[in-house]
Amino acid sequence: MSRAYNFSPGPATLPEPVLRQAQATMLEFGDCGASILEISHRGPDFIAVAQQAEADLRTLLSIPDDYAVVFAAGGATTVQALLPLNFAAPGQACDYVVSGHWGKTAIRQAAHCVDARTAASSEAGGFRDVPARADWQLSPDAAYVHLTANETIHGVEWRDAHLSEAVEAGNAPLVADFSSSIASEPLDIAKFGAIYAGAQKNLGPVGISVLIVRRDLLERSGQPRAPIFDYAAQARAESMLNTPPSWNWYVLGLTVKWMLDEGGVAEFARRNARKAALLYAAIDGSGGYYRNEVAPGARSRMNVPFFLHDPALDRTFLDEAKQAGLVALKGHRVLGGMRASLYNAMPEAGVQALVDFMREFQQAHG
Numbered sequence: 001m002s003r004a005y006n007f008s009p010g011p012a013t014l015p016e017p018v019l020r021q022a023q024a025t026m027l028e029f030g031d032c033g034a035s036i037l038e039i040s041h042r043g044p045d046f047i048a049v050a051q052q053a054e055a056d057l058r059t060l061l062s063i064p065d066d067y068a069v070v071f072a073a074g075g076a077t078t079v080q081a082l083l084p085l086n087f088a089a090p091g092q093a094c095d096y097v098v099s100g101h102w103g104k105t106a107i108r109q110a111a112h113c114v115d116a117r118t119a120a121s122s123e124a125g126g127f128r129d130v131p132a133r134a135d136w137q138l139s140p141d142a143a144y145v146h147l148t149a150n151e152t153i154h155g156v157e158w159r160d161a162h163l164s165e166a167v168e169a170g171n172a173p174l175v176a177d178f179s180s181s182i183a184s185e186p187l188d189i190a191k192f193g194a195i196y197a198g199a200q201k202n203l204g205p206v207g208i209s210v211l212i213v214r215r216d217l218l219e220r221s222g223q224p225r226a227p228i229f230d231y232a233a234q235a236r237a238e239s240m241l242n243t244p245p246s247w248n249w250y251v252l253g254l255t256v257k258w259m260l261d262e263g264g265v266a267e268f269a270r271r272n273a274r275k276a277a278l279l280y281a282a283i284d285g286s287g288g289y290y291r292n293e294v295a296p297g298a299r300s301r302m303n304v305p306f307f308l309h310d311p312a313l314d315r316t317f318l319d320e321a322k323q324a325g326l327v328a329l330k331g332h333r334v335l336g337g338m339r340a341s342l343y344n345a346m347p348e349a350g351v352q353a354l355v356d357f358m359r360e361f362q363q364a365h366g
């Protein structure tokens, strides 16, 4: 079988040129006489890979110099657990603005060691919107305010006016989970205390996460923790306190380089806007055959959940989609229905193929 258009939410589709390069260097990397999997992370060959990946990521995301970048093993959930340990005092208030499943996960990871408060939540409305800025209940003494830039399961994204209001959150630094939307459009990182992402949605393979943090936050004492969980120590050691996930770091670097070669985040913003517009138009123009329930101003460009008018057709839809070369469209079990993830590596032709298929499916099963 040839490669299908893969709408997986994560681990997600990677650019084919990246996979080919990774394949080519699997047996022998440069003139090392060994695979990149088999060389020391402290040798010059891997150090060069790691430094280039950071330099390219800084260029891609326009990361200001007063922000450190930490690459670490583990996922976004690991970062969610380490945030309160590093940036809050024991029992200190931390404000969470919740617009979906992952915001709740972040609270769960923090609640055992800080006073993790829900400053606002759109759960009562089924997470079909972001909580209005006017309704946030911020704590005067919060260590930070946390939000999820893009809710991967609920398909809710902080955009435009919502995002501009959110980043003026107040005194506490804003910390944002960008796992499923990092590098999807230009972002003013200076508005945030920290942003983070697991790599497997938009940056590369699973197994590595990226934390971009304003350096003054690294001076906070946080609370008792093992040295390996200390972000300041990781930053000082250039993310090599212990053996980093070197293969993942390498493939992340290839993915970042590919994004730069394609034209950077401004170009991906244009592509992503066109892809999302195409799919939402197909859903909204289907006369109710397909529907998306998210408020128009909070619709995600990256993850589009949608439902068939008759859930009894879901299985057939997925089977026929697969035969048409469109895979991983099944919705998350929390919501059911379908979900199409349209990360940077999903070409516009893939979304066109999806909307063509959806139209044909409706004609055949209408």
Ligand SMILES: *Cc1c(COP(=O)(O)O)cnc(C)c1O
Pocket: 010, 074, 075, 076, 077, 078, 102, 148, 150, 151, 152, 177, 178, 179, 180, 198, 199, 201
């Ligand atoms: C996938 C995802 C997570 C969880 O990532 P893991 O790497 O599995 O820990 C957290 N937040 C968001 C927004 C995600 O999309």
